[in-house]
Amino acid sequence: MTAPLIECRQLSKTYRRGPETIEVLQQLDLNIPEGDFVALMGPSGSGKTTLLNLIGGLDQPSGGEIRIGGQRIDQLSSAGLSRWRAEHVGFVFQFYNLMPVLSAARNVELPLLLTNLSKADRQRRVDVALKLVGLAERAGHKPAELSGGQEQRVAIARAIVADPTLLVCDEPTGDLDRKTADEILRLLQTLNSELGKTIVMVTHDPKAAEYAKRTLHLDKGQLVDEPEA
Protein backbone atom coordinates (compact mmCIF):
# COMPACT_ATOMS: atom_id res chain seq x y z
CA MET A 1 0.00 0.00 0.00
CA THR A 2 1.24 3.51 -0.84
CA ALA A 3 2.34 5.57 2.20
CA PRO A 4 -0.14 8.34 3.07
CA LEU A 5 0.92 11.74 1.86
CA ILE A 6 -1.76 13.46 3.94
CA GLU A 7 -2.51 12.33 7.46
CA CYS A 8 -5.07 14.07 9.63
CA ARG A 9 -5.51 12.93 13.21
CA GLN A 10 -8.30 14.11 15.50
CA LEU A 11 -8.45 17.25 13.39
CA SER A 12 -10.80 19.92 14.64
CA LYS A 13 -11.48 23.50 13.74
CA THR A 14 -13.69 25.92 15.59
CA TYR A 15 -14.63 29.49 14.84
CA ARG A 16 -16.00 32.07 17.21
CA ARG A 17 -18.82 34.21 15.98
CA GLY A 18 -19.62 36.62 18.81
CA PRO A 19 -20.42 34.58 21.89
CA GLU A 20 -21.08 31.49 19.75
CA THR A 21 -18.47 28.81 19.03
CA ILE A 22 -18.95 26.99 15.74
CA GLU A 23 -17.32 23.60 15.43
CA VAL A 24 -16.61 23.21 11.71
CA LEU A 25 -14.47 20.08 11.87
CA GLN A 26 -14.82 17.53 14.65
CA GLN A 27 -12.07 15.06 15.53
CA LEU A 28 -11.57 14.17 11.89
CA ASP A 29 -9.22 11.37 10.84
CA LEU A 30 -8.13 11.12 7.23
CA ASN A 31 -5.39 9.48 5.18
CA ILE A 32 -4.74 10.33 1.55
CA PRO A 33 -1.98 8.37 -0.14
CA GLU A 34 0.51 9.94 -2.52
CA GLY A 35 -0.76 9.95 -6.09
CA ASP A 36 -4.42 9.89 -5.06
CA PHE A 37 -7.11 12.07 -6.60
CA VAL A 38 -9.78 12.73 -4.00
CA ALA A 39 -13.03 14.61 -4.40
CA LEU A 40 -14.44 16.16 -1.22
CA MET A 41 -18.19 16.53 -1.33
CA GLY A 42 -20.83 17.57 1.11
CA PRO A 43 -23.52 20.13 1.76
CA SER A 44 -22.72 23.78 2.34
CA GLY A 45 -21.24 24.35 5.76
CA SER A 46 -20.08 20.74 6.06
CA GLY A 47 -16.44 21.82 6.40
CA LYS A 48 -15.09 20.88 2.93
CA THR A 49 -13.33 24.17 2.26
CA THR A 50 -12.11 24.40 5.84
CA LEU A 51 -10.56 20.95 5.53
CA LEU A 52 -9.02 21.92 2.18
CA ASN A 53 -7.58 25.12 3.73
CA LEU A 54 -6.04 23.11 6.56
CA ILE A 55 -4.53 20.54 4.18
CA GLY A 56 -3.18 23.35 1.99
CA GLY A 57 -1.63 25.13 4.95
CA LEU A 58 -3.77 28.23 4.55
CA ASP A 59 -5.22 27.91 8.03
CA GLN A 60 -4.25 26.29 11.31
CA PRO A 61 -6.39 23.72 13.11
CA SER A 62 -7.85 24.29 16.57
CA GLY A 63 -6.84 20.77 17.55
CA GLY A 64 -5.34 17.56 16.22
CA GLU A 65 -2.49 16.98 13.79
CA ILE A 66 -1.88 17.33 10.08
CA ARG A 67 1.12 15.65 8.51
CA ILE A 68 1.92 16.18 4.88
CA GLY A 69 4.75 14.04 3.58
CA GLY A 70 5.55 13.27 7.19
CA GLN A 71 5.87 16.91 8.24
CA ARG A 72 3.65 18.35 10.97
CA ILE A 73 2.39 21.47 9.25
CA ASP A 74 0.12 22.39 12.16
CA GLN A 75 3.25 23.20 14.15
CA LEU A 76 4.82 25.51 11.57
CA SER A 77 5.04 29.25 12.10
CA SER A 78 3.36 31.64 9.69
CA ALA A 79 6.64 32.20 7.79
CA GLY A 80 7.42 28.46 7.86
CA LEU A 81 3.98 27.67 6.51
CA SER A 82 4.48 30.21 3.68
CA ARG A 83 7.75 28.51 2.70
CA TRP A 84 6.11 25.09 2.94
CA ARG A 85 3.21 26.17 0.68
CA ALA A 86 5.62 27.59 -1.88
CA GLU A 87 7.49 24.29 -2.09
CA HIS A 88 4.81 21.66 -1.69
CA VAL A 89 1.34 22.88 -2.67
CA GLY A 90 -0.33 24.22 -5.78
CA PHE A 91 -3.70 25.96 -5.48
CA VAL A 92 -6.56 26.14 -7.97
CA PHE A 93 -9.52 28.36 -7.05
CA GLN A 94 -13.06 28.56 -8.36
CA PHE A 95 -12.59 32.12 -9.64
CA TYR A 96 -9.02 31.52 -10.93
CA ASN A 97 -7.60 34.41 -8.87
CA LEU A 98 -5.11 35.54 -11.47
CA MET A 99 -3.38 38.91 -11.32
CA PRO A 100 -5.31 41.00 -13.84
CA VAL A 101 -2.34 43.25 -14.74
CA LEU A 102 0.01 40.36 -15.51
CA SER A 103 0.09 38.25 -18.67
CA ALA A 104 -0.61 34.54 -18.49
CA ALA A 105 3.13 33.78 -18.50
CA ARG A 106 3.86 36.28 -15.73
CA ASN A 107 0.98 34.90 -13.65
CA VAL A 108 2.42 31.41 -14.02
CA GLU A 109 5.87 32.70 -13.10
CA LEU A 110 4.71 34.19 -9.77
CA PRO A 111 5.46 31.16 -7.53
CA LEU A 112 8.92 30.89 -9.11
CA LEU A 113 9.87 34.36 -7.81
CA LEU A 114 10.20 32.65 -4.45
CA THR A 115 12.84 30.24 -5.77
CA ASN A 116 16.48 30.80 -6.62
CA LEU A 117 15.96 29.90 -10.29
CA SER A 118 17.52 32.13 -12.91
CA LYS A 119 15.32 34.17 -15.22
CA ALA A 120 16.02 31.74 -18.08
CA ASP A 121 15.14 28.72 -15.94
CA ARG A 122 11.97 30.39 -14.76
CA GLN A 123 10.98 31.12 -18.35
CA ARG A 124 11.68 27.51 -19.34
CA ARG A 125 9.44 26.22 -16.58
CA VAL A 126 6.69 28.71 -17.45
CA ASP A 127 6.83 27.57 -21.09
CA VAL A 128 6.58 23.90 -20.07
CA ALA A 129 3.67 24.56 -17.68
CA LEU A 130 1.73 26.58 -20.24
CA LYS A 131 2.38 23.94 -22.90
CA LEU A 132 1.15 21.27 -20.53
CA VAL A 133 -2.18 23.06 -20.08
CA GLY A 134 -2.39 23.80 -23.81
CA LEU A 135 -1.96 27.56 -23.61
CA ALA A 136 1.54 28.10 -24.98
CA GLU A 137 0.25 30.41 -27.68
CA ARG A 138 -1.64 32.55 -25.14
CA ALA A 139 1.36 33.27 -22.93
CA GLY A 140 1.31 37.00 -23.61
CA HIS A 141 -2.40 37.47 -23.03
CA LYS A 142 -3.79 39.09 -19.91
CA PRO A 143 -6.60 37.36 -17.97
CA ALA A 144 -9.21 39.75 -19.36
CA GLU A 145 -8.29 38.54 -22.85
CA LEU A 146 -8.87 34.87 -21.97
CA SER A 147 -12.02 32.78 -21.60
CA GLY A 148 -12.97 31.32 -18.22
CA GLY A 149 -11.63 27.91 -19.19
CA GLN A 150 -8.37 29.42 -20.39
CA GLU A 151 -8.03 31.41 -17.17
CA GLN A 152 -8.49 28.24 -15.16
CA ARG A 153 -5.80 26.54 -17.28
CA VAL A 154 -3.45 29.42 -16.51
CA ALA A 155 -4.29 28.97 -12.83
CA ILE A 156 -3.50 25.25 -13.11
CA ALA A 157 -0.21 26.05 -14.87
CA ARG A 158 0.60 28.42 -12.00
CA ALA A 159 -0.27 25.67 -9.52
CA ILE A 160 2.09 23.12 -11.09
CA VAL A 161 4.95 25.35 -12.25
CA ALA A 162 6.94 24.92 -9.04
CA ASP A 163 6.38 21.14 -9.29
CA PRO A 164 4.52 20.69 -5.97
CA THR A 165 3.56 17.26 -4.64
CA LEU A 166 0.04 18.29 -3.80
CA LEU A 167 -2.66 20.14 -5.75
CA VAL A 168 -5.49 21.65 -3.76
CA CYS A 169 -8.51 22.62 -5.85
CA ASP A 170 -11.51 24.51 -4.48
CA GLU A 171 -14.48 24.12 -6.84
CA PRO A 172 -12.19 24.37 -9.88
CA THR A 173 -15.09 23.98 -12.32
CA GLY A 174 -17.71 25.88 -10.32
CA ASP A 175 -17.59 28.86 -12.67
CA LEU A 176 -17.37 26.96 -15.96
CA ASP A 177 -19.83 25.43 -18.41
CA ARG A 178 -20.07 21.64 -18.63
CA LYS A 179 -17.84 21.24 -21.67
CA THR A 180 -15.08 23.47 -20.35
CA ALA A 181 -15.42 21.90 -16.91
CA ASP A 182 -14.87 18.46 -18.43
CA GLU A 183 -11.72 19.71 -20.17
CA ILE A 184 -10.36 21.10 -16.92
CA LEU A 185 -11.18 17.92 -15.05
CA ARG A 186 -9.50 15.81 -17.72
CA LEU A 187 -6.46 18.04 -17.37
CA LEU A 188 -6.43 17.44 -13.62
CA GLN A 189 -6.79 13.72 -14.27
CA THR A 190 -3.78 13.84 -16.58
CA LEU A 191 -1.71 15.70 -13.98
CA ASN A 192 -2.66 13.00 -11.50
CA SER A 193 -2.11 9.98 -13.71
CA GLU A 194 0.90 11.09 -15.72
CA LEU A 195 2.76 13.45 -13.37
CA GLY A 196 1.73 11.70 -10.18
CA LYS A 197 0.31 14.81 -8.52
CA THR A 198 -1.81 14.15 -5.48
CA ILE A 199 -5.03 16.10 -5.89
CA VAL A 200 -7.62 17.06 -3.31
CA MET A 201 -10.62 18.70 -4.92
CA VAL A 202 -13.67 20.24 -3.26
CA THR A 203 -16.74 20.12 -5.47
CA HIS A 204 -20.51 20.28 -5.33
CA ASP A 205 -20.77 18.64 -8.72
CA PRO A 206 -21.17 14.83 -8.71
CA LYS A 207 -20.08 14.72 -12.38
CA ALA A 208 -16.85 16.49 -11.44
CA ALA A 209 -16.33 14.06 -8.58
CA GLU A 210 -16.51 11.18 -11.06
CA TYR A 211 -13.13 12.27 -12.45
CA ALA A 212 -11.52 11.66 -9.04
CA LYS A 213 -10.27 8.23 -8.01
CA ARG A 214 -12.48 8.38 -4.97
CA THR A 215 -14.94 10.65 -3.26
CA LEU A 216 -15.12 11.53 0.42
CA HIS A 217 -18.30 12.91 1.91
CA LEU A 218 -18.32 15.39 4.73
CA ASP A 219 -21.28 16.29 6.86
CA LYS A 220 -21.31 18.49 9.93
CA GLY A 221 -17.54 18.43 10.13
CA GLN A 222 -17.15 14.67 9.94
CA LEU A 223 -16.40 12.17 7.22
CA VAL A 224 -19.48 10.09 6.66
CA ASP A 225 -17.87 7.36 4.58
CA GLU A 226 -14.50 6.12 3.48
CA PRO A 227 -12.53 7.64 6.40
CA GLU A 228 -9.48 5.56 5.55
CA ALA A 229 -7.66 5.14 2.23
Added chain:
Amino acid sequence: MSYFGLVLSQLFSRKTRTILTLLSLLMAFLLFGLLQAVNVAFNRGASIEGASRVVTQARVSFTQALPLRHVPLVEAVPGVEAVMYQQWFGAWYQEPRQQLVAFAVEPERLHEVVAEWQLTDDQWQAFATTRTGIIVGKQLADRFDWKVGDKLPLNSNIWPQQDGNMAWIFDIVGIFDTSDPASPPGVAYINFDYFDEARQFGKGGAGIIVSRLSNPKEAEQVSQAIDALFLNSADETKSQSEQEFNLNFVRQLGDINLIVNAILGAVFFTILLLTGNTMAQAVRERIPQLAVLKTLGFSDSAVQWLVLAETFLLIGIGALLGMCLATVFGMGLTPFLGGSGSIVDLTVWGYALIAVIVLALAVGLPPALRARRLNIVDALAGR
Protein backbone atom coordinates in the same frame (compact mmCIF):
# COMPACT_ATOMS: atom_id res chain seq x y z
CA MET B 1 9.67 39.18 -14.24
CA SER B 2 11.45 40.40 -11.11
CA TYR B 3 10.07 41.66 -7.80
CA PHE B 4 10.55 45.16 -9.22
CA GLY B 5 8.47 44.19 -12.26
CA LEU B 6 5.76 42.87 -9.97
CA VAL B 7 5.72 46.08 -7.93
CA LEU B 8 5.68 48.20 -11.08
CA SER B 9 2.81 46.25 -12.59
CA GLN B 10 0.82 46.60 -9.37
CA LEU B 11 1.52 50.32 -9.27
CA PHE B 12 0.14 50.84 -12.75
CA SER B 13 -2.81 48.49 -12.35
CA ARG B 14 -4.97 51.65 -12.26
CA LYS B 15 -3.17 53.81 -14.76
CA THR B 16 -5.33 56.94 -14.56
CA ARG B 17 -5.28 57.08 -10.80
CA THR B 18 -1.56 56.45 -10.64
CA ILE B 19 -0.77 59.07 -13.28
CA LEU B 20 -2.93 61.69 -11.55
CA THR B 21 -1.27 60.92 -8.22
CA LEU B 22 2.13 61.13 -9.91
CA LEU B 23 1.24 64.54 -11.33
CA SER B 24 0.24 65.75 -7.86
CA LEU B 25 3.51 64.46 -6.47
CA LEU B 26 5.41 66.05 -9.34
CA MET B 27 3.85 69.44 -8.58
CA ALA B 28 4.49 69.03 -4.86
CA PHE B 29 8.16 68.19 -5.37
CA LEU B 30 8.56 70.92 -7.97
CA LEU B 31 7.37 73.38 -5.33
CA PHE B 32 9.46 71.63 -2.70
CA GLY B 33 12.59 71.78 -4.84
CA LEU B 34 12.28 75.45 -5.65
CA LEU B 35 11.13 76.62 -2.23
CA GLN B 36 13.65 74.48 -0.40
CA ALA B 37 16.34 75.87 -2.68
CA VAL B 38 15.26 79.39 -1.73
CA ASN B 39 15.45 78.33 1.91
CA VAL B 40 18.92 76.88 1.45
CA ALA B 41 20.10 79.94 -0.47
CA PHE B 42 18.83 82.30 2.21
CA ASN B 43 20.37 80.29 4.99
CA ARG B 44 23.65 79.91 3.16
CA GLY B 45 23.94 83.48 1.89
CA ALA B 46 25.90 84.38 -1.22
CA SER B 47 29.64 84.00 -1.37
CA ILE B 48 31.76 87.07 -1.89
CA GLU B 49 34.20 84.94 -3.85
CA GLY B 50 34.25 85.86 -7.53
CA ALA B 51 31.97 88.88 -7.11
CA SER B 52 32.65 91.59 -9.66
CA ARG B 53 30.94 94.25 -7.57
CA VAL B 54 31.00 94.80 -3.84
CA VAL B 55 28.26 96.60 -1.91
CA THR B 56 29.24 98.56 1.18
CA GLN B 57 26.55 99.53 3.68
CA ALA B 58 26.45 100.81 7.26
CA ARG B 59 27.45 98.00 9.61
CA VAL B 60 24.22 98.26 11.60
CA SER B 61 21.72 98.39 8.73
CA PHE B 62 21.46 99.57 5.16
CA THR B 63 18.67 101.89 6.30
CA GLN B 64 21.36 103.94 8.03
CA ALA B 65 23.06 106.24 5.50
CA LEU B 66 26.80 106.35 4.92
CA PRO B 67 28.44 109.76 4.65
CA LEU B 68 29.57 110.65 1.13
CA ARG B 69 33.03 111.38 2.46
CA HIS B 70 33.53 107.61 2.47
CA VAL B 71 33.37 107.54 -1.34
CA PRO B 72 36.87 108.84 -2.18
CA LEU B 73 38.34 106.67 0.58
CA VAL B 74 36.72 103.56 -0.94
CA GLU B 75 37.86 104.70 -4.37
CA ALA B 76 41.45 104.67 -3.14
CA VAL B 77 41.35 101.04 -2.00
CA PRO B 78 43.63 98.91 -4.25
CA GLY B 79 41.57 96.66 -6.51
CA VAL B 80 38.64 99.09 -6.73
CA GLU B 81 38.15 100.22 -10.31
CA ALA B 82 35.07 102.42 -10.03
CA VAL B 83 32.74 103.52 -7.25
CA MET B 84 29.14 104.68 -7.17
CA TYR B 85 26.73 105.39 -4.37
CA GLN B 86 22.99 105.19 -4.27
CA GLN B 87 20.09 106.04 -2.03
CA TRP B 88 16.81 104.17 -1.83
CA PHE B 89 14.05 106.51 -2.94
CA GLY B 90 11.02 104.48 -1.85
CA ALA B 91 8.85 105.33 -4.85
CA TRP B 92 5.29 104.59 -5.75
CA TYR B 93 3.51 105.43 -8.96
CA GLN B 94 -0.10 106.66 -9.06
CA GLU B 95 -1.16 104.66 -5.98
CA PRO B 96 0.74 103.46 -2.91
CA ARG B 97 0.34 99.78 -3.72
CA GLN B 98 2.18 100.33 -7.01
CA GLN B 99 5.65 100.36 -5.47
CA LEU B 100 8.71 100.87 -7.66
CA VAL B 101 12.36 100.20 -7.01
CA ALA B 102 14.12 103.54 -7.55
CA PHE B 103 17.51 104.82 -6.45
CA ALA B 104 19.15 108.22 -6.48
CA VAL B 105 22.60 107.94 -8.09
CA GLU B 106 25.34 110.09 -9.55
CA PRO B 107 24.92 109.37 -13.31
CA GLU B 108 28.60 109.35 -14.28
CA ARG B 109 29.50 107.00 -11.47
CA LEU B 110 26.62 104.71 -12.32
CA HIS B 111 27.82 104.61 -15.91
CA GLU B 112 31.33 103.67 -14.85
CA VAL B 113 30.16 100.86 -12.59
CA VAL B 114 27.52 99.36 -14.90
CA ALA B 115 29.21 100.09 -18.21
CA GLU B 116 27.70 96.98 -19.79
CA TRP B 117 24.10 98.26 -19.65
CA GLN B 118 22.33 98.94 -22.91
CA LEU B 119 21.76 102.71 -22.84
CA THR B 120 22.86 105.03 -25.60
CA ASP B 121 25.59 107.58 -24.97
CA ASP B 122 23.09 110.36 -25.68
CA GLN B 123 20.79 109.08 -23.00
CA TRP B 124 23.68 108.68 -20.52
CA GLN B 125 24.59 112.26 -21.33
CA ALA B 126 21.02 113.47 -20.92
CA PHE B 127 20.82 111.72 -17.57
CA ALA B 128 24.00 113.43 -16.40
CA THR B 129 22.91 116.89 -17.50
CA THR B 130 19.20 116.86 -16.67
CA ARG B 131 18.73 117.50 -12.98
CA THR B 132 15.20 116.11 -12.98
CA GLY B 133 16.21 113.30 -15.31
CA ILE B 134 15.30 109.68 -14.63
CA ILE B 135 16.31 106.54 -16.48
CA VAL B 136 13.99 103.55 -16.23
CA GLY B 137 14.50 99.90 -16.94
CA LYS B 138 12.90 98.50 -20.08
CA GLN B 139 10.69 96.21 -18.02
CA LEU B 140 9.24 99.19 -16.15
CA ALA B 141 8.86 101.26 -19.29
CA ASP B 142 7.02 98.43 -21.03
CA ARG B 143 4.80 97.87 -18.03
CA PHE B 144 3.60 101.48 -17.85
CA ASP B 145 4.09 102.35 -21.50
CA TRP B 146 6.60 105.10 -20.67
CA LYS B 147 8.67 106.76 -23.35
CA VAL B 148 11.66 109.05 -23.37
CA GLY B 149 10.41 112.62 -22.98
CA ASP B 150 7.49 111.69 -20.69
CA LYS B 151 6.99 113.56 -17.43
CA LEU B 152 6.97 111.03 -14.63
CA PRO B 153 5.29 111.92 -11.33
CA LEU B 154 6.52 109.69 -8.51
CA ASN B 155 5.75 109.76 -4.81
CA SER B 156 8.27 108.87 -2.18
CA ASN B 157 7.15 107.23 1.02
CA ILE B 158 10.39 108.31 2.71
CA TRP B 159 11.64 111.57 1.29
CA PRO B 160 9.65 114.83 1.39
CA GLN B 161 10.90 117.82 -0.59
CA GLN B 162 11.88 121.02 1.23
CA ASP B 163 8.25 122.14 1.26
CA GLY B 164 7.09 118.85 2.69
CA ASN B 165 5.65 117.65 -0.58
CA MET B 166 6.13 113.93 -1.11
CA ALA B 167 5.40 114.15 -4.84
CA TRP B 168 8.36 114.46 -7.19
CA ILE B 169 8.29 115.15 -10.93
CA PHE B 170 10.94 113.61 -13.19
CA ASP B 171 11.70 113.68 -16.91
CA ILE B 172 12.35 110.33 -18.54
CA VAL B 173 15.64 110.73 -20.37
CA GLY B 174 16.56 107.14 -21.04
CA ILE B 175 15.34 103.55 -21.07
CA PHE B 176 17.98 100.96 -20.31
CA ASP B 177 18.11 97.21 -20.69
CA THR B 178 20.43 94.75 -19.03
CA SER B 179 20.83 91.04 -18.63
CA ASP B 180 22.62 91.64 -15.33
CA PRO B 181 20.51 89.75 -12.78
CA ALA B 182 21.86 91.85 -9.92
CA SER B 183 20.33 94.96 -11.50
CA PRO B 184 17.18 93.75 -13.22
CA PRO B 185 15.58 96.08 -15.77
CA GLY B 186 12.67 96.76 -13.46
CA VAL B 187 14.49 99.55 -11.64
CA ALA B 188 14.61 103.35 -12.06
CA TYR B 189 17.46 105.79 -11.29
CA ILE B 190 17.16 109.49 -10.51
CA ASN B 191 19.82 112.14 -10.31
CA PHE B 192 21.41 112.24 -6.85
CA ASP B 193 22.37 115.91 -6.93
CA TYR B 194 18.82 117.02 -7.60
CA PHE B 195 17.46 114.59 -5.03
CA ASP B 196 19.99 115.57 -2.37
CA GLU B 197 19.32 119.27 -2.77
CA ALA B 198 15.57 118.92 -2.82
CA ARG B 199 15.09 116.45 0.03
CA GLN B 200 14.14 117.78 3.43
CA PHE B 201 16.60 115.74 5.49
CA GLY B 202 19.42 113.26 5.27
CA LYS B 203 21.54 115.39 2.98
CA GLY B 204 25.05 114.20 2.19
CA GLY B 205 24.35 110.57 2.87
CA ALA B 206 23.75 107.53 0.74
CA GLY B 207 22.45 104.08 1.65
CA ILE B 208 25.14 102.07 -0.07
CA ILE B 209 28.40 102.40 -1.94
CA VAL B 210 28.95 100.01 -4.86
CA SER B 211 32.51 99.30 -6.01
CA ARG B 212 33.45 97.64 -9.28
CA LEU B 213 36.53 95.51 -8.86
CA SER B 214 39.42 95.13 -11.28
CA ASN B 215 39.76 91.46 -10.31
CA PRO B 216 36.78 89.50 -8.94
CA LYS B 217 39.17 87.01 -7.33
CA GLU B 218 40.19 89.77 -4.93
CA ALA B 219 36.61 90.46 -3.80
CA GLU B 220 37.17 89.19 -0.28
CA GLN B 221 40.39 91.11 0.29
CA VAL B 222 38.91 94.31 -1.12
CA SER B 223 35.82 93.97 1.07
CA GLN B 224 37.97 93.49 4.14
CA ALA B 225 40.14 96.44 3.16
CA ILE B 226 37.10 98.73 2.76
CA ASP B 227 35.62 97.70 6.10
CA ALA B 228 39.02 98.09 7.78
CA LEU B 229 39.09 101.73 6.67
CA PHE B 230 36.11 102.62 8.80
CA LEU B 231 36.65 100.27 11.73
CA ASN B 232 35.99 101.95 15.08
CA SER B 233 34.64 105.06 13.33
CA ALA B 234 31.16 106.50 13.81
CA ASP B 235 30.19 105.02 10.46
CA GLU B 236 31.48 101.47 10.41
CA THR B 237 30.75 99.53 7.24
CA LYS B 238 29.90 96.05 6.10
CA SER B 239 30.91 95.02 2.57
CA GLN B 240 29.42 92.09 0.75
CA SER B 241 28.65 90.79 -2.71
CA GLU B 242 25.70 92.29 -4.57
CA GLN B 243 23.92 88.93 -4.35
CA GLU B 244 24.29 88.77 -0.60
CA PHE B 245 23.08 92.34 -0.30
CA ASN B 246 20.03 91.52 -2.43
CA LEU B 247 19.30 88.46 -0.29
CA ASN B 248 19.51 90.58 2.85
CA PHE B 249 17.19 93.06 1.25
CA VAL B 250 14.57 90.40 0.54
CA ARG B 251 14.99 89.10 4.09
CA GLN B 252 13.57 92.44 5.27
CA LEU B 253 10.23 91.37 3.79
CA GLY B 254 9.77 88.85 6.57
CA ASP B 255 10.90 85.50 7.85
CA ILE B 256 11.43 83.82 4.49
CA ASN B 257 12.20 80.47 6.12
CA LEU B 258 8.96 80.57 8.07
CA ILE B 259 6.93 81.49 4.98
CA VAL B 260 8.59 78.82 2.86
CA ASN B 261 8.24 76.17 5.55
CA ALA B 262 4.57 77.04 6.07
CA ILE B 263 3.87 76.63 2.34
CA LEU B 264 5.85 73.38 2.22
CA GLY B 265 4.02 72.10 5.28
CA ALA B 266 0.66 72.76 3.65
CA VAL B 267 1.77 71.16 0.39
CA PHE B 268 3.06 68.02 2.07
CA PHE B 269 0.09 67.67 4.36
CA THR B 270 -2.15 67.71 1.29
CA ILE B 271 0.09 65.21 -0.49
CA LEU B 272 0.15 63.02 2.59
CA LEU B 273 -3.64 62.80 2.57
CA LEU B 274 -3.84 62.38 -1.20
CA THR B 275 -1.20 59.68 -1.51
CA GLY B 276 -2.33 58.03 1.69
CA ASN B 277 -5.83 57.76 0.30
CA THR B 278 -4.54 56.43 -3.03
CA MET B 279 -2.45 53.72 -1.39
CA ALA B 280 -5.16 52.75 1.08
CA GLN B 281 -7.63 52.43 -1.80
CA ALA B 282 -5.15 50.51 -3.93
CA VAL B 283 -4.52 47.97 -1.19
CA ARG B 284 -8.22 47.70 -0.30
CA GLU B 285 -9.04 46.88 -3.93
CA ARG B 286 -6.29 44.30 -4.17
CA ILE B 287 -6.94 42.38 -0.97
CA PRO B 288 -7.90 39.18 -2.87
CA GLN B 289 -4.75 39.49 -5.01
CA LEU B 290 -2.57 39.98 -1.95
CA ALA B 291 -4.23 36.95 -0.41
CA VAL B 292 -3.39 34.95 -3.54
CA LEU B 293 0.25 36.01 -3.26
CA LYS B 294 0.27 34.75 0.32
CA THR B 295 -1.40 31.54 -0.80
CA LEU B 296 1.36 31.00 -3.36
CA GLY B 297 3.93 31.23 -0.58
CA PHE B 298 4.79 34.92 -0.30
CA SER B 299 5.36 35.50 3.40
CA ASP B 300 3.61 38.18 5.46
CA SER B 301 6.82 40.22 5.40
CA ALA B 302 7.21 39.84 1.63
CA VAL B 303 3.69 41.11 1.00
CA GLN B 304 4.25 43.98 3.43
CA TRP B 305 7.45 44.96 1.61
CA LEU B 306 5.75 44.73 -1.77
CA VAL B 307 3.15 47.30 -0.67
CA LEU B 308 5.79 49.51 0.93
CA ALA B 309 7.97 49.25 -2.18
CA GLU B 310 5.00 50.27 -4.30
CA THR B 311 4.54 53.38 -2.14
CA PHE B 312 8.23 54.22 -2.36
CA LEU B 313 8.13 53.75 -6.11
CA LEU B 314 5.06 55.96 -6.51
CA ILE B 315 6.45 58.77 -4.39
CA GLY B 316 9.97 58.24 -5.73
CA ILE B 317 8.92 58.59 -9.38
CA GLY B 318 6.82 61.68 -8.60
CA ALA B 319 9.66 63.19 -6.59
CA LEU B 320 12.25 62.41 -9.26
CA LEU B 321 10.19 64.07 -12.00
CA GLY B 322 9.34 67.06 -9.80
CA MET B 323 12.92 67.55 -8.67
CA CYS B 324 14.27 67.25 -12.23
CA LEU B 325 11.84 69.93 -13.31
CA ALA B 326 12.73 72.05 -10.28
CA THR B 327 16.42 71.68 -11.12
CA VAL B 328 15.79 72.95 -14.64
CA PHE B 329 13.66 75.88 -13.42
CA GLY B 330 16.18 76.49 -10.67
CA MET B 331 18.82 77.36 -13.24
CA GLY B 332 16.84 80.50 -14.00
CA LEU B 333 16.88 81.54 -10.34
CA THR B 334 20.57 80.92 -9.73
CA PRO B 335 21.68 84.43 -10.80
CA PHE B 336 19.36 85.97 -8.19
CA LEU B 337 20.19 83.65 -5.31
CA GLY B 338 23.82 82.81 -5.96
CA GLY B 339 25.77 79.64 -6.60
CA SER B 340 26.41 78.01 -9.91
CA GLY B 341 24.37 75.65 -12.10
CA SER B 342 20.93 75.31 -10.54
CA ILE B 343 19.85 76.59 -7.12
CA VAL B 344 18.31 73.13 -6.72
CA ASP B 345 21.63 71.61 -5.77
CA LEU B 346 22.68 68.38 -4.08
CA THR B 347 21.68 69.74 -0.66
CA VAL B 348 18.13 70.28 -1.89
CA TRP B 349 18.11 66.82 -3.51
CA GLY B 350 19.23 65.45 -0.15
CA TYR B 351 16.26 67.12 1.56
CA ALA B 352 13.99 65.72 -1.16
CA LEU B 353 15.31 62.23 -0.49
CA ILE B 354 14.53 62.64 3.20
CA ALA B 355 11.05 63.92 2.28
CA VAL B 356 10.47 60.87 0.05
CA ILE B 357 11.47 58.49 2.83
CA VAL B 358 9.35 60.21 5.48
CA LEU B 359 6.35 60.56 3.16
CA ALA B 360 6.58 56.98 1.89
CA LEU B 361 6.81 55.58 5.41
CA ALA B 362 3.92 57.72 6.65
CA VAL B 363 1.76 56.84 3.66
CA GLY B 364 2.88 53.28 3.01
CA LEU B 365 3.16 51.77 6.47
CA PRO B 366 -0.56 51.58 7.35
CA PRO B 367 -1.60 49.73 4.16
CA ALA B 368 1.60 47.64 4.29
CA LEU B 369 0.80 46.54 7.82
CA ARG B 370 -2.75 45.81 6.76
CA ALA B 371 -1.40 43.63 3.96
CA ARG B 372 0.93 41.91 6.39
CA ARG B 373 -1.88 41.08 8.80
CA LEU B 374 -4.18 39.88 6.03
CA ASN B 375 -5.77 36.53 6.84
CA ILE B 376 -5.73 34.42 3.68
CA VAL B 377 -8.91 32.47 4.36
CA ASP B 378 -10.93 35.56 5.26
CA ALA B 379 -9.56 37.56 2.33
CA LEU B 380 -10.27 34.82 -0.21
CA ALA B 381 -13.77 34.42 1.20
CA GLY B 382 -14.32 38.18 0.78
CA ARG B 383 -14.70 38.76 4.52
